[in-house]
Amino acid sequence: MKDVAFGQYYPARSFVHRMDPRFKIVLSIAYIVAVFLVREFHFLGFAAAFAFIVIATAVSRVPFFKVLKSVKGILFFVIFSSVLQVLFNREGTVLAEWWVIVITDVGLLRAAFITLRIMLVVMGTAILTLTTTPVEIADGLESLLTPLKWIKFPVHEFALIMSIALRFIPTLMDETERIINAQKARGADFESGNLFKRIRALIPILIPLLVSSFRRADELGDAMDARCYSGAKGRTKYKKMRPTYRDFIALALMAGLIAGIVLLNGVLGVPV
Amino acid sequence: MSFIEAKEVYYRYPQAEKDALCGVDLTVEKGEYVAVIGHNGSGKSTLARLLNGLLQPTKGEIFVDGISAADKKTLFELRKRVGVVFQNPDNQLVASIVEDDVAFGPENIGVPRKEIGERIDFALSAVGMQEYRKSMASRLSGGQKQRVAIAGVLAIRPEVLILDESTAMLDPRGRREVTDVVKKLNRENGMTVLAVTHYMDEVCEADRVLVLSDGKIVMSGTPAEIFSREEELEKYELDVPVPARIAAMLRAGGMEIGRIYTKEELGDELCRLLPKI
Numbered sequence: 339m340k341d342v343a344f345g346q347y348y349p350a351r352s353f354v355h356r357m358d359p360r361f362k363i364v365l366s367i368a369y370i371v372a373v374f375l376v377r378e379f380h381f382l383g384f385a386a387a388f389a390f391i392v393i394a395t396a397v398s399r400v401p402f403f404k405v406l407k408s409v410k411g412i413l414f415f416v417i418f419s420s421v422l423q424v425l426f427n428r429e430g431t432v433l434a435e436w437w438v439i440v441i442t443d444v445g446l447l448r449a450a451f452i453t454l455r456i457m458l459v460v461m462g463t464a465i466l467t468l469t470t471t472p473v474e475i476a477d478g479l480e481s482l483l484t485p486l487k488w489i490k491f492p493v494h495e496f497a498l499i500m501s502i503a504l505r506f507i508p509t510l511m512d513e514t515e516r517i518i519n520a521q522k523a524r525g526a527d528f529e530s531g532n533l534f535k536r537i538r539a540l541i542p543i544l545i546p547l548l549v550s551s552f553r554r555a556d557e558l559g560d561a562m563d564a565r566c567y568s569g570a571k572g573r574t575k576y577k578k579m580r581p582t583y584r585d586f587i588a589l590a591l592m593a594g595l596i597a598g599i600v601l602l603n604g605v606l607g608v609p610v
Numbered sequence: 611m612s613f614i615e616a617k618e619v620y621y622r623y624p625q626a627e628k629d630a631l632c633g634v635d636l637t638v639e640k641g642e643y644v645a646v647i648g649h650n651g652s653g654k655s656t657l658a659r660l661l662n663g664l665l666q667p668t669k670g671e672i673f674v675d676g677i678s679a680a681d682k683k684t685l686f687e688l689r690k691r692v693g694v695v696f697q698n699p700d701n702q703l704v705a706s707i708v709e710d711d712v713a714f715g716p717e718n719i720g721v722p723r724k725e726i727g728e729r730i731d732f733a734l735s736a737v738g739m740q741e742y743r744k745s746m747a748s749r750l751s752g753g754q755k756q757r758v759a760i761a762g763v764l765a766i767r768p769e770v771l772i773l774d775e776s777t778a779m780l781d782p783r784g785r786r787e788v789t790d791v792v793k794k795l796n797r798e799n800g801m802t803v804l805a806v807t808h809y810m811d812e813v814c815e816a817d818r819v820l821v822l823s824d825g826k827i828v829m830s831g832t833p834a835e836i837f838s839r840e841e842e843l844e845k846y847e848l849d850v851p852v853p854a855r856i857a858a859m860l861r862a863g864g865m866e867i868g869r870i871y872t873k874e875e876l877g878d879e880l881c882r883l884l885p886k887i
Contacts, residue, residue, distance in 0.1 A: 473706050505706045508748035554701045561702035561759075564662050564694040566686060566718040566766060576713035576726040 346408070346464070347471050353584055354398035354469045359478030361585040362466050365592050369462040372596045373455055377603045379447055386602070387458050390595050391465065400468050408464030409457050416456050420449035476500040481579060494570035506554070513550060517543050611676065613802060614638035614661065614770065619670035621656055621825075630656040632825040633670075640769070643796045643803045645813040645833075648822035649847040654806045657822070658774040661804070662692045675769055690719055693763030695776040699755035708734070708750075708758050709743045715766040726765075733761035736799070737791045753784025757791055764795075770802040771795065777809060789815060810837075810851040814871050821846055834869045 354362075369390070376383030395405050409416075423445055430444030470478075480497030487493050518528070521542050528539050616636040622629045631653045638644050648654045659665045660672060663685045672679040677688050696702050705711040709730050716726045734740045737757040747755060756776055763771065773792065777785040793815050795801040805812065813819050819836045821829035823846045829836055836843070837854045850858070853876040860867045865883060870876050 471706075473710070501705060505704065505747070508746075509700050554698075557696060557698060557701035558704070560659075560664055561694075561696055562704060562714075563664060564689060564696075565704075565715040565762060566689045567714075568686060568718065572720045574717050574720050574723060574726065576717055576723060576730075577710065578723060 346468055348400045348404060348468045350399045352399040358579050358581045358585045359470050359474040360481050360579055361581060362470055363478050365588055366463050366466040368592050370459050372599055373458045375599050379451060380602055383599045383602050384454050384458060386595060386598050391461050394465050398469050404468060405461050405464050409460050412460055416453050420453045423449035472504045473501060477577060514547060517546050612637040613640040614674050616672045617670055619667045619672060621660060622668050629825050634827055640802055641800045643816045645816035645819045646806045646822060647808060647813055647848060652822040653825040654822045655774055658772050658806050661772060662694045663688045690766060691769045693766055693768035694772045694774055695759050695763055697775045697778050699752050699759060702759050703747045706747060708745050708747055711747060711758060712762045712765050715762055729765040733765040736764055737761045751784060752780045753787040756788050760791060773805040775806055810849055833871055837871045838869055
């Protein structure tokens with residue numbers, strides 16, 4: 339149960355795992371941009387993006403099925419949107435027609451295109467979460483958001499809140515389990531009844547959890563005070579992120595991918 | 611002036627009808643190990659919180675290393691010298707990874723990056739947790755978490771370590787781990803320790819025991835002295851450790867057994883007396 343909290347992080351010491359989290363975050367965003375740059379129906383661009391994922395997965399030593407599995411979560415969304423495309427898109431030549439439903443070639447192509455685009459984006463970001471611990475992501479975000487200090491955005495507080503939230507997920511999960519068991523022992527029933535009944539059954543879990551969270555927050559505040567916490571001012575930082583050759587290789591690869599996609603868009607001006 | 615000096619300290623919680631502490635006088639010398647015991651609501655935790663400046667006395671003064679704990683301006687300096695380990699191991703760790711948590715204190719007081727690394731090494735080895743440096747705090751046992759909490763305090767290099775019922779939520783093994791670490795810190799590193807507890811067996815490790823009742827210090831002395839005043843302790847709803855009680859009963863039965871308060875001593879005494887029976 340505790341492992342759920344740490345997302346899908348796959349522990350290993352690989353090329354990708356040892357990259358600077360800031361680079362990984364920026365490159366993930368660049369990757370999403372790259373996938374969206376692919377012009378409609380240029381499936382070759384998707385092939386390039388997919389090749390990038392395969393390479394990244396190979397050097398990250400994460401089993402490939404883990405990356406594929408990440409798509410599972412959005413499967414319903416993908417199917418739903420492609421079915422809508424197939425059924426209701428009326429552009430292009432009509433392939434089949436029945437009642438209000440018109441299936442066209444463009445509809446089919448577009449469904450495939452959207453499905454692939456979403457899957458590629460999800461798989462790409464999965465590599466980030468599979469190879470980077472939430473703590474590293476929080477640290478990376480803090481560093482990336484530093485320029486926002488100029489507009490008085492409380493970057494340090496924001497990062498601290500994030501890392502404390504992450505730190506307390508396993509603790510609260512344990513507590514939830516304990517409360518559920520305690521309520522079950524008192525005869526609570528969480529499994530039967532309709533949706534409303536089940537949601538109402540959750541109230542006796544949520545209230546104790548909420549109350550105890552406040553108590554925890556109070557105690558944590560005292561503990562932080564006692565350890566001389568007084569905000570960002572005068573504070574040093576132990577962990578320092580430093581980009582290595584790995585990050586620049588990855589950056590070059592990403593630049594190559596984006597250049598390739600842009601070139602493909604230009605060369606193959608017309609849809610395949 | 612003693613290292614810790616409290617004079618006529620009163621404290622009343624907001625909206626409370628009664629003082630939590632009424633006129634406490636306390637002196638602790640450097641390197642001393644003092645245990646504070648008392649039943650629930652006796653004011654022992656309040657005392658611990660006053661010494662670290664989490665609360666300010668309503669009346670009276672407290673000085674630690676010459677710094678007033680009643681003055682909010684010197685709070686930061688005070689807290690650098692007074693480390694507190696609290697009761698719940700889950701609610702005092704700030705970071706998910708052990709070394710990040712230990713780094714939190716030194717980061718707060720602005721220690722340079724390189725020195726923080728050294729302090730983490732020192733603090734984790736002092737509590738015997740070096741090999742868990744990169745571990746996830748949530749996977750540790752209660753005793754281990756509490757040792758990490760002690761390391762987090764030690765990394766600030768305080769002069770005095772206050773344990774505010776730090777073993778109350780641990781199983782017997784975790785309690786042993788924590789008390790052993792604290793004892794070692796006191797004996798080997800000369801750390802001044804003030805341990806608030808209600809476990810009598812932990813009290814035995816102390817140089818001096820203070821008994822609090824209704825916000826007043828009612829008894830004070832070495833563990834042996836305190837435990838020999840069994841009736842008085844009972845009056846304050848406190849138990850005498852089992853070995854001391856056995857010794858008292860044997861004494862009442864006519865055996866010439868000395869003042870005893872640990873299992874080991876009881877064993878030794880009985881072995882010594884056995885041939886005479």
